[in-house]
Amino acid sequence: MSILVTGGLGYIGSHTVVELIQAGFSVHIVDDLSNTEEGVLDRILQITGTKPGFTRLDLKSESDLERLFEGHVFEGVIHFAASKSVGESATDPLLYYQNNILGLVNLIACMKKHGVPNIVFSSSCTVYGQPDVLPVTEQTPIKPAESPYGNTKKIGEDILRDSSRAYEGIHSIALRYFNPIGAHSSALIGEKPKGVPNNLMPYLMQVATGVREKLSVFGDDYDTPDGTAVRDYIHVVDLAKAHVIAVQRQLNKKQKTAYEYFNLGSGSGYSVLEIIQSFEKINGVKVNHEITARRAGDIEKIYADNTYATEELGWTAQLSLDDMMSSAWNWQLKLKD
């Protein structure tokens, strides 16, 4: 069974490729290397004993994608390849609509033409905005997007739903990730952002290693127990395993409808200060930080209700916050070497 993984050398993609290989799938990766490096292939080989196929490719190129589909037989696609910086999307929205929407449209067009029936899509809890009621179920209303990035996730879901409705044989599953953190237990793969990190964990770790001076905690006047914003952090390996289950569901023709969507979170909310404390405690390292103003566009609190994923996919998050913190730090220390 051969699965095409777009963005398979990125953070979530590489962890998923490892889990797919370990579950017995044959994997072909495409990646444009815009936010990662080809060396990740060797690390996947070190972990799994298998080097997946790889094509450097930009999904915006219809002809390159067409050539790829002509040369391979895929049973399914997992589509990670996308740009994901909220701030950048506000300053250059067209980049986000091109990368995230054009890429997806080209991909589905090729799937349709070549009879590839299944796609799993990286969506985000960003589609819920700030929900009125917590925890968030799949019935929680979608809110208008706060950013072009968020909008590309919403539109991506619309494209899947409409395509699965219109084109017989195209089955799609959108996975709405909460906040993925942590790294593989081997410390051979993990998140390696280029430039100044936007997200909490990579920034926190660069402060812990001394690369950056201080972590800004964006706001302490939220309506939360300690005033800092609350998120549902999920171990990237748990998330990766959910993708394997989603692919198996498609191959076993277990989808209830041609388009499905699931929340993937741990089900628990932690504040920014709780994350810092937990990191410091498990790793025995201090994180220099100060409270600053809120970040524009941030929501106050969100966490998932996982009931539907548990019932339908038989999936729940297994790894603890301590596992997330220690694995992330082990990876960061290896990166420094």
Ligand code: UD1
């Ligand atoms: C953000 C995006 C989300 C996207 C995800 C992946 C927003 C509003 N949401 O999630 O749509 O899917 O990134 O790129 O931008 N924090 C600090 N200091 C920092 C960095 C973050 O205090 O230096 C806080 C944030 O205010 C937030 C929490 O840490 O409360 C997590 O932030 P982050 O890791 O950036 O993720 P999200 O903002 O939840």
